[in-house]
Amino acid sequence: MDIAAIVNQLNLKVRSGKDRLNNNVTGGYTGDLLSDVMANSSAGDVWITRQIHQNIVAVASLKEHAAIILVSSCEPAKETLERAQQENMPIMVSDLPAFELTGKIFNLLAAEK
Amino acid sequence: MLESDNNLHKRSFDIEGGNFTNAGTVSTRIKSILKEIGLPDTVVRRSAIVCYEAEINIVSYAKKGVINLTVTPETVEIEAIDEGQGIPNIELAMQPGYSTANQQIREMGFGAGMGLHNINTYADIFDITSEVNKGTHLKMIIKKH
Numbered sequence: 001m002d003i004a005a006i007v008n009q010l011n012l013k014v015r016s017g018k019d020r021l022n023n024n025v026t027g028g029y030t031g032d033l034l035s036d037v038m039a040n041s042s043a044g045d046v047w048i049t050r051q052i053h054q055n056i057v058a059v060a061s062l063k064e065h066a067a068i069i070l071v072s073s074c075e076p077a078k079e080t081l082e083r084a085q086q087e088n089m090p091i092m093v094s095d096l097p098a099f100e101l102t103g104k105i106f107n108l109l110a111a112e113k
Numbered sequence: 114m115l116e117s118d119n120n121l122h123k124r125s126f127d128i129e130g131g132n133f134t135n136a137g138t139v140s141t142r143i144k145s146i147l148k149e150i151g152l153p154d155t156v157v158r159r160s161a162i163v164c165y166e167a168e169i170n171i172v173s174y175a176k177k178g179v180i181n182l183t184v185t186p187e188t189v190e191i192e193a194i195d196e197g198q199g200i201p202n203i204e205l206a207m208q209p210g211y212s213t214a215n216q217q218i219r220e221m222g223f224g225a226g227m228g229l230h231n232i233n234t235y236a237d238i239f240d241i242t243s244e245v246n247k248g249t250h251l252k253m254i255i256k257k258h
Contacts, residue, residue, distance in 0.1 A: 034169075035227035038162055039234070043154075051222045058137025062144055062161045079134070087141075 001025050001112050003067050003090055006046065010094060010104055012069065016081050017090030023066040027109065030102045034059050041065065048102055050074050057083040057091075067091070069105075071098040122150065122184040128171045130197060133221065136172045140165040143182050143191070150184060156257055159235045160189045163253045166228040167193035173218050174198055175248065187258070188237075193251040200243040207233060207241075 004021040007014060014021070026044035031037045032051050041047060043064035049056060050071050057080060060068050067090035070076060076084065076091050084091050094101050124146065126139040144161040152160075164180065171178035175197025183190040200206045206213075207229050214224020233239050238254040 032222050033225040033227070034222040035166065035225045035231055038165060039227060039231045043158070049222075053133075053221055055133065055136055055221060055223075058141060058165070062137065062140055062165055063158075 001109060003046070003092075006105060006108060007092060009108060010096075010101070012092035012094050015076055015091045015093055016084035017067065017088055020067075020088055020090045023090065025066045025109065028102065028105050029065075030098055038063065046105060048098055048105070050098065052077050052080060054079040054083045056080065057087055057089050060089050061087045065089075069094055069101065071096060071101050122146065122182065124182045126180045126182075128168060128175075128178045128180060128195075130172060130175045130177050130195070133172060136169055137165060139180055140168050143180070146182065147184070147189065152184075152189070152257060156189060156255055159255050160191060162235045163232045163239075163255070164191050164193075166232050167191065167251050167253070169223055170228055170249075170251075171195045171197070173214060173223060178248075187256065189255045189257065191251075191253045191255075193253075194248065195250075196248045199245040199247055199249055200241075201245050203241055203243060 002022050025046050028046045029041035030048040032049050037059055041063050045065050047060055047065045047068050052074050070093045073095045140161055143164050147157045147160055175195035178195030181192040205211055209230040210226040212224045212226035218224040236253040237256045240252040243249040
């Protein structure tokens, strides 16, 4: 499944990386502690978080995440968007809280397998 | 080993304490260098994780520091040397969840007390020495094979 499919089905707002929406999503990870995400997420994951500062881009980029999705209508900080454009990292915003968004994406990915 | 040997790369990067704006950029650079060399993905990923944690520790707790990268035919060695507050009790600091991070650091999602623990998990060899009010020296080795 690519990011574009998740964006369409869950009405996500795309804030950066519009030309990378064909990135393949192989899993997901939800968390706001950067060390936890560093240690336990995988390449190809969508990372679901409510952290909006620019350091999330470095983590996502180092871990080769497919995209970052911000929950509860949290908007990325200006510096985060600039960094995301440099690194070409897609960032989307959802109006759902982390629990609900995680469940929906989990089901989308499970239905595909 | 000759300096001209393609298998040997040596680089050094300065890290500024307290500068969260650039936190992670050195790890990103080192990751691209290791990728360009053509090391296996798992080696690149493990190196990136230990390097990132070491970099964040310098930014969070030290005045300044340096990260040295050495790629030998058998290993990736990452050394993080800082001038800072040091660690009074290394055994305690290694425990997952133990942290002395302030509120500002925690609000950004750092300071979860997982950094040294993650390094210990992902490095094949991890040496740490520290002196209070002087600084901390980490040496992390990831075997290529």
